[in-house]
Amino acid sequence: MWREQLNAPWPDNENILPPPVQAQATRRIYEYWRSRGWQLVMGEIILWVAAYRWAVPHVQAYGFLAGVIAVVYLLGLLPPSLSLVWLMGSVGLLMLQGMLVNGLGAITALSFMMPYTFAGMLLSGRRRLIVQAWCVVAFWVSLVYEIATTFAHLDPPRYILVSYNILLAAFTFQTLRFLNHLTVEINTAYVAEKVRYQSQQFLARVSHELRTPLNSVLGFAKLLRRTELPDPQAGYLQHVIEEGELLNRLVSDLLDSAHLFTGKLKLNLKACDLNAICAAVIEEHRPNIRPPLTLALDLSSELPVIQGDEMRLRQAVGNLVANAIKHTPQGQITLSTARHGSSLLIAVKDTGVGIPEDQQELIFLPFVQLDHRSAGVGLGLDIARQLVRLHGGDIRLSSVPGQGSTFTIELPLSAPN
Amino acid sequence: MATILYVEDHPPAQLLMQAIIGEMTTHTLLLASSGAEAQQVAAELRPDLYILDLDLPDGDGLSLAPILTGTHPAPVILVSAYAEAVSEITLDYIYLAKPLDPDNVARTIKRSLAG
Structure with missing residues (x-):
């Protein structure tokens, strides 16, 4: 049950992305991270400056976190072998920071989705399960912490606003996870179906191409059989024809099988x-x-x-x-x-x-x-x-x-x- | 003695039909290797029977059939190496499956010309 909650809709180990596709996903994610990751680092710096300027409590912690996040960002630029460290680390830091600033909302839910999605593409099996489970745990820990700490300091009318924010965060997180799983599921099914269909079409095409020369081989052999042939030659020719007919039945079976699959075979009632x-x-x-x-x-x-x-x-x-x-x-x-x-x-x-x-x-x-x-x-x-x-x-x-x-x-x- | 127009773009298949008609019938065979050429021959030489391959360089035998019979009416036999054609087409035209059996071809031609 817990596994279902945390991870289930992702394809299992056996049908993980094939290596070339996984390599492509890795490349794209790193490209993205290289071009957009600085925005996260800038955000951390602004937060740190603000905390220092207005003497917000835990200012040292903010500074520390901003520094670590910058390091994680740099790790993200390193080869994909570090992806587990990177993903686990960024989730942990986001969670800690969420707790410190008491600012959990739909946006933080979104930020947990990034490592969650990347893990789904870059990792497989237990490693993927660990990262994704960690994302979900981090999200709910942040949420519960938010409820526990903010409600104590709020006036009753503000409860509604915060409750709304928390609910929205939970809903956004769940929806994004669902969309994520749905995309993978649909893509996998679509590709599998397309490959099956195309291989059947290929089979039909090949069968047709095999039959064209078979037409000449069998046709001429049968015309030859109509002539007067001495004994061994007549026997040889009979073998050619019988084997040709066998080959033709094989081709017909392949073609029928392909047409039955693609629904092209129609009955003549x-x-x-x-x-x-x-x-x-x-x-x-x-x-x-x-x-x-x-x-x-x-x-x-x-x-x-x-x-x-x-x-x-x-x-x-x-x-x-x-x-x-x-x-x-x-x-x-x-x-x-x-x-x-x-x-x-x-x-x-x-x-x-x-x-x-x-x-x-x-x-x-x-x-x-x-x-x-x-x-x-x-x-x-x-x-x-x-x-x-x-x-x-x-x-x-x-x-x-x-x-x-x-x-x-x-x-x-x-x-x- | 009748004149038959065979529309087929694969030269060995043309040769085979020539041999079957030459050895097993007394008919004359005209050849065309595309739909366009077939229309020209049909208009000029008015054949008594059309034999059309389904797979032609400029279209398919199935859509060529009504064009040819419109130019000059004559019975049609369709020939194809695609198995599914059997079920889809027999309702409207006589159909021969590749690989062609010479006896069956001769029989079918006789039947078409008689009908």
Whole structure:
């Protein structure tokens, strides 16, 4: 709780500013301090002169403080390695001085914000926590001291004015802290989102550029296949085409993933027969099935037609079936359809290796593969789930390690928005 | 025998289309490598079918299509290496995805010219 009060909204150690950005912040702060710090020193001198001229109590203390503040100012001109000393020292001096002059107000609250903000940018972890906590403590000590000392010497009508001043100081301090945290939070989130978006756009661009030469490679290879070729050459060409198709699927997955993320992928809704989609997927994958693995189809005869993007649904089911084939060395893969209340179900059941429960959510994340020896980049399940979600449905997984997995696509009967 | 105008700025892709049309059909292929050139060819040679790449140096195939059909009406096939185009465009035009499959190209041309 105390940590929350003192420090929480700042990013933790892990997402502190990256070194080049931190170096930039340091440079800017020192530039600022070099160009404006003299104003603080001038203020101290004026205060000292005034205290001496009108014989204010504690005059020696003022003089001492003004001298120390000048030294701290000079320390501030030294390399950033001294920043902790500088920040802690300036906060302490401001607090002492606030107590001596009994002049705590909105302006003093502001002056505590300077080291507070700088610490947020220049320091990380425990060091930042210490400086910022010290700023908050110094502020409240000054405030309480102000209340305790001034109220004793004031006439009752003046209570209101001082109370107003104190409240304003407290409010200003809290607001500035909040604004500070908000700025960091918003900037961090904004930059993270922008980087994510740009990397997806980059991915889309790269995929497009990969496809352009792939078009010529595959196109000409397929034209060549139409000619009469002697045996080894025909075989070589077939390898070129098969590998080219594999590369193309990889590029398509990257592009789809990028477009799903940026929201560019739109569904082309039409009346869809899920049984026909499943039959087509099975036909497509049958050449990849070799004993001791078998592929079975179990279609429901009472399946209504739904509104969906046939190509995308076929892609989602195809990804699940391809995934099952990859992880089922022997046994059976069953693709079945069913109606369950107001949803339609497409289930891909295998007798493969299975997925431990703690990893069942993980495997839907992009670029995650539990078995690093398997082919592909780990986008199939992520794309399948996102495509199904675009249709207003979802994919559920139930699995027992060693016995197999069942991925179930659940689609609503009503059309997605 | 029909005349087909293919608008594409990438020379190997032009060569591929030339080879597909030359070997698998009896049609004549005209080439243009920009939208401006395509408009000129369309006005002069009045092709029976347009095949447009989505990514052109002076615009995109999608906005070029109505300009060309306005100059000289003919069916349109769009070609692109962008996957998202599939879902967005099939509603209005026939769409072919790169990498092109020669059989599919020949089939689609036949279908477009017949329709």
